[in-house]
Amino acid sequence: MLDSNKLVFWTILVLTYFQNSQGTHEQDEFNRIQFEAAFQGECGHGSPCEQLCYELHDGMYECDCRQDFVLREDGYSCAEINSTVVPSTSPQTKVNYSDVLYQKDAVLDISEIDENVTLADSNDIPNVEISDITSQGPSLEQKLTEVSSDDEKRTTASISTTGPCILDCGLGGLCVRSNARAKQTCLCPLGRGGDFCKEDIDVRSPRFQGSSWLAFSALRGAYKHVQLALELRPEAYDGVILLTGERDDMVGDFMALLLHQGRVEFRFDCGSGEGVVRSEETVLLNQWNHVTLFRHRWDAWLQLNGERHAQGRSKGLFSRITFREPVFIGGPGNTTNIAEKLPVVSGFKGCIRHLEINDHIYNFGLEPKGEAIKGLGIEECTADRCSRVPCQHGGKCLTGPESAVCLCPLGFSGDLCEIRVDLQVPAFNGSSHLRYKGLGEEALTWLDLEITFKPNAPDGLLIYNGHRTDGYGDFMALYLVEEYVEFAFDLGTGASVVTSKYQITLGEWHKVRISRTGRQAILFVDKQPSVETTSPGAFTQLSLPQNLFLGGVVNFGAVSPHIKVRSSFIGCVQALRIGGRQIPILAEALGGANVNNCPHPCVAKPCGEDGECIPEMDYFTCRCKPGHRNQACSRGPPSFSGIDSYLYFNDARTLDSLMADPITLNVRFKSTSSDGLLLWLNNGLGGGFISVGLEKGDLVLRFSNRNEEVVVVHNNTYVHDNLWHRIKAVRDGGTGLLIVDNGPAVTHQAVAVWRRPRPPSPDEEGLFVGGMPHTLLLRTIYRTGIKGCVADIVINADYHLRLVGDRDRNVRECDS
Template identity: 90%
Template sequence: MELTFIIVRHPAMLYSKKLSFWTILVLMFFKDTCRTHEMDDFNKIQFEAAFQGECGHGSPCEQLCYELHDGMYECDCRQDYILREDGYSCAEINSTFVSSTSPQTKFNYSDVIYQKDAVLDISEVNENNTYSNDIPNLQISEITSQGPSLEQKLTEVSSVDEKRTTASISTTGPCILNCGIGGICVRNAQGRQSCLCPLGKVGTNCHKDLDVRSPRFQGSSWLAFPALSGAYKHVQLVVELRPESYDGIILLTGERDDMVGDFMALLLYQGRVQFRFDCGSGMGIVQSEETVLLNQWNHITLFRHRWDAWLQLNGKHHAQGRSKGLFSRITFREPVFIGGPGNTTNLADKLPVESGFKGCIRHLEINDHVYNFGLEPKGEAIKGSGIEECRADRCSRVPCQHGGKCLTGTDSAVCLCPLGFSGDLCEIRVDLQVPAFNGSSHLRYKGLGEEALTWLDFEITFKPNSPDGLLLYNGHRSDGYGDFMVLYLIEGYVEFAFDLGTGSSVVTSKYRITLGEWHKVRISRTGRLAILFVDNQPTMETTSPGAFTQLSLPQNLFLGGVVNFGTVSPHVKIRSSFVGCVQSLRIGGRQIPILAEALGGANVNNCPHPCVAKPCGEDGVCIPEMDYFTCRCKPGYRDQACSKGPPSFSGIDSFLYFNDAHTLDSLMADPITLNIRFKSTSTDGLLLWLNNGLGGGFISVGLEKGDLVLRFSNRNEEVVVVHNNTYVHDNLWHRVKAIRDGGTGLLIVDNGPAVTHQAVAVWRRPRPPSPDEEGLFVGGMPHAILLRTIYRTGIKGCVADIVINTDYHLRLVGDRDNNVRECDS
């Protein structure tokens, strides 16, 4: 390479009587010695002028003076003024500009002094030109400029689209989607086709209109605003964005579309915000210390004045930086590209990332101007591609509870609730029995893996409420390609499709199925042959193409829908989830516990079905059978409802014990009412004992020499209420109501008269009970503890029902039971 220096004396200095020094412009060009360069290779010279000396030492600057590097300075003007061609005086922007050059001079030097992007066309010598004395054989025939006070040239709209960077898009193979006017059909790395729609259009074929308020960028998207005006030395920028990736170009603009010359870029690099800018003599880089928050709104403030810049992320640390070299102004001719590089090339030479931004932008402000993202004339964008409307803000108004995730639709946002919760905000806890799917639901299971290699047999019972929807899906790859099997509804028909690796095959039911009714579908597949059974319809079958016979399904199995249809094979016709109920799934002859074996799911609620009411009790399992059910009961339960007889006690170390928080809390009330249904054959024995652990306080109900007795502690006294009007040890069922109200006790037996007669004895406070003694004992107590009471045995009999304070029914299966049997009747 050969380095050539051209030193030019600035024309304005020749006629200025005020200046006693020269302006030196050094322009460096690299010449390739392997090629012959004609003179027209240098027909356009870009420069920025600077004076030798210092401000304040006889400088001629009329308004402002800025000292540069290396003993140089330059003149400037205040707002609403522009620098004249003499390099030091100022003219009001909208006033008539009078040149200080000779009347014979036909050239316009407006702004040329400080605009290094001024263009000088060099042609043959004009002997009458007053400047030819300094540059022999050259004539400056025309000088043009695109300074901040002039209208700047904008890249043609068509060229913005035609030269748009597509480095991140693979175009291998033909792309045949009809993307409408202005849309571009592209392929991703997996070969899947999609449309990049022009700004203002969305949809599979760019057929829907879109009013953009807060754009969402996909990584290959971008939009363009007109080039910046009046921003050559000062830029103040504010942007609010919600990134979905740690890398991407947020804003890019500059002098040329090939990144040669001036530029500035705001981008994300490895999670940090980075600002790069070049005034023409060396790049400056400013980077935030903090990283952006993914999927959250972030606030970025950027300020650049001449060489210096600082930026701030989310109100945190101010990062500062400075550009290199002598020049301090940036020329902007290219559009302001937002969200991607647009038509800009040679990014690798200047930026660490080449891909576009992925996420949403809801606010952009540059030099106090807030941009409208819509397409002109309604908005300010001149062009764009692949832009969607951001829906993230809608989720701020939907605070999903219990781990629910916000899902945005076309006009709304809804909560995607985890298993066991439902409601608009996932606020309702649901005891799932028969799952119902609403079109945004799914259940996820371990995939079939190698279990379905050669043979697959499954049966599903469901009730649809919509004629379309995916029921069951299992695939080989997360991008949807490779082997798969799927069962779905389309226009009321049942279809089963599968792919063994040599092409998909589909079998369809002969007739439509009825909505709102239960149906049973069975699939039997052996090798390439699949048979479809739907209710009592004729069986249908199909054979897959090719020679492969094995089906490999390592991905998760989905029921009722999928998390993302991007994981579903493109050969599957349906792209919506199932709406309705599923009550049974059997795979390979094994009944699948639909809820118990689910690895996860969302938005699953209960189907209207008798099993939801738990007709089989707490200890039975309700098995749905279409609109009816059967109960699967544990051993020892006697009837269809899985109930069994009440507990029976033998008197010695035979009892039920309760110490759960709910039961203990209910027994701490004052007053407290106990309703007990029991029968006994013994004249003595403990029926019920509560030890609350508070200083040894207790309540007991028992039989003493045939009389029913209520005892409880009250301060340092023991209150005793004796009911001796009725025999209760006759092996017949009796109902007793025992009430403690402060220091008063009351006993009622079989709805008879209340007995309030009571005796008061001095209560000897026993030692504090151990944790095992705290709680409620029914039918008796452990013998060692019982000996510390007036009782020596528990009752011999049965207890059928205990109700505390009229609303808490004690479930007579204790946390710890001993020697308890089932009562005979």
């Protein structure tokens, strides 16, 4: 007996009635009870569960059984599926197969019944046909017969068959007429194609037309756990990707994967309330997207293209899904009443090339070559022609009617994105765009926007920022139409458009400014008279949470239908200012594609590596970094303070030059300190190093040679007098040489042999100038860097080192 004070039991019974196939008498009806039991208390000692116990939520728990066992109708004891004898009962007692049928989500295939059990032995399951105890529910052949008139209505909900449709589409084909056109077409059965379904086609990567679908056998062993991976290439923002469940009328349990307004949605119902998981990001149209889905009992998470996981949970206490229907891919198949449960009723439009559910990868071909039971309107995906266009550097392949092209990321161009581009002034070619964080609520009441651009085509979208991914709701847009500049915006009560008074000239630079306050917007174009407009309605605020696009958009389906042009801008953009702030066009871009350099003086980097070229129409000015001066942004020699002050170089060319043997270093420097490190070179060859520094006023060259340290001391010249000196240091095998100010060479062979283990030296590969980080310096004989300046370093007579390190630390400009 269980402690009544410790456990309070309650049982939920969900009764689902199935008529038997003969339906002769009411008392002969077989009522299949779907059962789950939950109780308050705790798992462990005192639990009523015979085998397994799971915590639900809110203090509730549920019993379960191990593999090859099913839960009995009492909710806590278990029966073995493959046994005809119930343990602890007499050998003559048969398994009550109604235990299996009553158990929610349980599946029992006729092959699992002991071969010794005949139909005469099945007195425990009266009036149940063989098809009633298969894992697939009703016969698939019965469910997926040739399309009847009723099936036709279900399958092609979005297709009008009004009027005669007389095409001979062959066996299993369907003649349809679109609402949008009078032309009659054939939806062919899987494996057939062509205008009249006369051609044999081999489907490896199916393309769905929005009215297509594939069907696979019902899921097995997935009532608690589903793990799914999918690769899809959508051509529209809405559509049913996958649908399966308990019944073909959407009554009871179901699981659906959808595209809804560009986002991937997973909807599932375990029998007591729907759960919804929605991706934060939208899919990329006409590009391959990767979707990963994981569901365990009530909980599910979804991931799109490796971005953040979206999580969700179904309602109620039931945690299992019964799968009796086929798995429909690309559309709802013969499922009805989906509008009552799903926000999308149309089929998916686009390609799918990978489907994996619970570690099983599906073959899209028709049985017996493949695994599909049936399909309608399936084509072979031509997007795989991208396999012949190997885009480089992260480029995305985009297919057109006849060919495939690469959509190149920022910084690359060329047919295969093989050319690296140092972008200065961006140029857009009609398939380009730059993407930024949206204005959000920054433009609620007022917006001040200014852009400098040079158009090369009379039409094109220049700037767009919207509220929704379907093009509806608030938006603001700047675009060209027939060489006129137009600004359009919608505050939620209707779009308003203002157009420039005159056309602009192609191939020349223009400056356009937008000033909007509340419902009023004013357009300024060059020196033309300003033009203004007022938004209709009473709303005064503009909300723009979506990304802002410059030069074009990824998909015009996300652009408001009030915009007159449906093409991207062709030309150059050199400056963008929003809300009084100059936007770094390239530095702040979150992404972009097919952006190249505009022909402009800034492309030649007239300000040098240390200056920023600021375009001003056809000319420019230089903005120099701190410590740089004059028009070309050159700088004086670097100055070092002695403590944690240094330049560090580890670029490929410098590292290559340090590998030479012999190696020659020519250095021009001045110092006020009698001690300090001037140079430290680590060539990465077994910890080998070269150092030049000041030790008690003497200039000293040190380097490693096998298990020895060679020391060359030059004490003939006073070099810490704050005057400029030129030194030459040479290492040739085990010989060292020092020359100061073109004086006599000092060659010395003083050798220190490391009899004890050699003290560790800094092992960071590269060249330090003027000093080192303090932690590395402690591993040398030096404790500080020099106090002074270094004006010139030449390695091996042909490599002049530019004294702007990869990592600078506490470096200032030398006074003289």
